[in-house]
Amino acid sequence: MKKMICLWMLASSITGVVCAQEKKAVTNEDKTFELPANKITRSFWIELDKGNKMQVELVNIDDLEQVGNVDSLVRMFLQDLAPLKDSLSDELSYKRIDYVTDTKAKKIRIYKGRSNSNSYLIQRGEVAALKLEQDTIHFLGKVNNGHPYRFSFFVNNWNELAAYADGRLNDKLHTLGTKYNTDWMRGEDGRMHLTKDYLISAKQSRGYLSPGGDQLELNAAASIQNYKNYFVPGFSLGGAVIASSIFHNKLVKHVLGVYWEPNFFFGKDSDGKARVYRNDFLTLVYGQGAAKQPGKKPDLTFTFSLGYLIHREGDYMAPHTFRIGMGRMSLFEGKTKVEPLLYFNDFFKGVTPGIRLIQYF
Structure with missing residues (x-):
């Protein structure tokens, strides 16, 4: 009889624990x-x-x-x-x-x-x-x-x-x-x-306890890149919407931005005088990643950028040039990024690879 009582108490206590775990009433x-x-x-x-x-x-x-x-x-x-x-x-x-x-x-x-x-x-x-x-x-x-x-x-x-x-x-x-x-x-x-x-x-x-909150950011950055055999400095100005709360997974942030990005080529005009040629891109950027503060260690982020040549000077770039960026390496707490690039025009004619270093302020 004592054994039966002990077994019953053990079973009831286990059941009580399970019920408590399944339903935690306030x-x-x-x-x-x-x-x-x-x-x-x-x-x-x-x-x-x-x-x-x-x-x-x-x-x-x-x-x-x-x-x-x-x-x-x-x-x-x-x-x-x-x-x-x-x-x-x-x-x-x-x-x-x-x-x-x-x-x-x-x-x-x-x-x-x-x-x-x-x-x-x-x-x-x-x-x-x-x-x-x-x-x-x-x-x-x-x-x-x-x-x-x-x-x-x-x-x-x-x-x-x-x-x-x-x-x-x-x-x-x-x-x-x-x-x-x-x-x-x-x-x-x-x-x-x-x-x-x-x-x-x-x-x-x-x-913030949530991933930094939904917000609008205005950004300015300087950049250097190679295009063919040219060394091309530039800068970018624009803004981005950072959102996480409207998505099901709030631990992932989504970034959508638009930027004006002038690039500068150095050459000589027809008179042999030194001149700076400006070529401007309008760039759309989308990225997503873990909603956390960037760390000191290098971090590869999923970022896609698509730029279109809206202002052209000189013969450095063909008309209707597009630029695609796929992925960015984030360095120094996100202030510095390295982005591989691909230039082309008229549906993937004149394809030219490149790499760009971006420094945000």
């Missing part, structure tokens, strides 16, 4: 203490000290202006937590504290956990228990337009949070809110760092 507790699904579009990290960090999660970057004084928020949290300090007295347990401020009645949730193993620090013959996991504190709220936000602190001990309510958090958030649209640089950790404050970082420039 509980009232989740609705209260967790962010709504698929709302957050920006995420930033701020390095503090002693290995402590702050994470900022927003629906819109403009929401940062409406959050208010973060130092006051921290002090209010510590004041509300004071009656519960006894429940946090175990220094070896790691804690997660959720603090909700989007309603008149503020709410606090406390979770405590311990590692399955014990860790110790041995120093000068003395042994002390060692805590290896950081405490996590989440501040959840809403701004006036109803957008949720979350500020998270990952600290060695929850009571270290009080030391940061000295103005530095407000300074960091002010820098983020006013400088996020300036230059970002890739650090050795692979993350993008705000050049105005390297301690502010994100997975992608400007903190």
